[in-house]
Amino acid sequence: MAGVANSASISPNEEENELRKGPWTLDEDTLLIHYIENHGEGHWNALAKCAGLKRTGKSCRLRWLNYLKPDIKRGNLTPQEQLLILELHSKWGNRWSKIAQHLPGRTDNEIKNYWRTRVQKQARQLNIESNSQRFLDAVRCFWMPTLRQKMEQTSLSLDPSPSPSSYLTSHISAAPTPPPPSKMVSHVSDYSLIGNSCPSHNSPSESLISQLPQIPEQPASSSYAFEALNDSYYVDYDMGGLVLDPVSEMASFDASQFDCQMTESDWMSNNYMTDTLWNMQGM
DNA sequence: AATCTTGTCAACCGCGTCCCA
DNA sequence: ATGGGACGCGGTTGACAAGAT
Structure with a gap:
């Protein structure tokens, strides 16, 4: 030096x-x-x-x-931006610069910090590796659907005039109706392509990724089997934070709206998700 | 009120890639 | 072909702030 x-x-x-x-x-x-x-x-x-x-x-x-740089965007990441980061990270991994190219005004450093402080924190709390398949599945099954719901809620109350985040919302509103949920998805990569990952989330759109320009991908991650439904969790998103509690904690929860399960590695339904509340506050 | 712990984020560092002479 | 400089990327560090005890 x-x-x-x-x-x-x-x-x-x-x-x-x-x-x-x-x-x-x-x-x-x-x-x-x-x-x-x-x-x-x-x-x-x-x-x-x-x-x-x-x-x-x-x-x-x-x-x-x-x-x-004048076009740097300040402030908290919007649900749209968070969702896009999660989706793009599931697709490209730690390619922060590449991910940042799809979030106007956000820097690779900011996205990297977001991932390390918010996302990896959740992995630690779950006591699983943040780059493990388990955690990626949890992100797809719980976090991303909730962000989509949040986006849907906010888009309903949005002023129609363009906003700094209209880059994303415009894609969302223009997106086609997603295909019927599949009960059996055999590969994680399929999940990503389907976009709504775990079925049934009433998403306003297909995956944001599918709305983006085609960029060569790295090979799909290892395959992972998902199937029937056997447990549910209440998901609450508030002011940028997510809190996932067992459904038993929330009598009003409609289980049919959140029905991602797995059988091969039934980790979410017992040890991890019930014993350890997935506290996503601050995300 | 003081101290400790945890979270956030700007900045640094090392390394790989690209480009040009 | 290759050596060196410039640039860009991803990982890591450290200062500061906020919250907890």
Whole structure:
């Protein structure tokens, strides 16, 4: 690594060339913004020097792309965005940059942080690997359907005028009616293609993925059998948080609306989902 | 009120890929 | 063909804030 700031014994000349690290100051931000406004982005190492920034080009690029760029969207991820992240992650894995290309205004860093802090947290609470098939199935069967329901609810009350998230909602409203639910889905990849994953979620659309431009995929994950129905859970989504409790906790729950099960590995119906409430608050 | 724990997110780091001389 | 610089990506770290004890 090139020089690091705050080193004790450096000559004045070295100090002159010392590269700064850590949080950016307002002055640095201003310098970078003004320089890019006048000269455009790219050639980051040269840019850093010419702009008078004591930063690496790499640091300048990161600061611009993740924070200063004008079209960066701030604030919590919408249910649409969360759902899209889940779907695209199930399709592409940790290809954050690729996923971010489909979420205008969101950065790969933001999506990555979302996944690590919110999604992986749930895996820890379930005591399963976040990259395991089990967890992916849980995401498809519980989380994604609930987000779809949330999207449907919000779209009903949405002002018809375009909004920053209209990229997604427009796709949703234009989507065809999903096929009848299948009782037997033999492969996880089939799940993704069907879009509504576990059947019966009254989704307003097919998978968001199917609405996106075709991009070459990695091979499908290992096959996994799902079939009949044997348990249900109450799902509550509130202010960006999901709480999944056993249906017994919620007398008014309509089990027919949430009927994903599996028999081969019946983990959700007992050990994990009943003993450990799947608390998705903050998601 | 003080301390500890947990969550969030900006930033850094290492590595792989691309491009050009 | 290849070596080096620039760039981009994904993983990780660390500072700070918020919540819990």
